[in-house]
Amino acid sequence: MAVRSAEATWTGSLREGAGSVKTGSGAVEGSYSFPSRFEDGTGTNPEELIAAAHAGCFSMALTADLGRGGFEPKSVHTVAKVHIERGDAGFSITKIELHTEADVPNIDAAAFAEFAEKAKVNCPISKALAAVPTIELHATLK
Template structure:
């Protein structure tokens, strides 16, 4: 069993306020975020959707690599991108789609087995399970030839 933590400090009011995100590992330490980095093009900070995408991509990538190991295939390289879409809904917002894009080099695997393992990993990854309320989680998986 494992438990990880993160914390946020917010100062100021609404759109003018600024937050700082920290993780227990200090991977993020007082990292800024606010209205501009979430809804505008301010690249000086992060936002919850970007962090959620990073977490989902990381979790899925590990689940895929572990599933390949279990099936007898060693992953050489795995690259995953997660695009998280935030849309207005009523007076608030909703994450209505997460699109995962996987590119991997897995020597000796055929396309059908590759797709089967990728889909299984998408369903089994703890973050995918935690995000089950997201209406659409897609996966585009590409098997690359060994480099």
């Protein structure tokens, strides 16, 4: 199977330092800092990258499941929101919200909801993030 990679470099102290991340393919590259991660600073952060990975994985998994079920979606659009909070043990990801909207001809809302829930549970990124206490799904059929 495929092996994917990414790299990150951090220089300086935690609060005043800065870092950079880059995917192995070079398709994603950006800088990050304490403010971009824990405040409203500019730049990317690991949680944003997790959100991108989860949204992409879920959209593909839902498309695949629908296809296996005999439905061909015209589009599946997903926004993932990763919540990071400070607790007694430090920072942790406490919740991920998946907001998806799909245009799928000839399917009813109940069947679509079942396919969406299955994709949420079975996409590889959801499986990798199983330690997150809550992964919420908000699925809307166009």
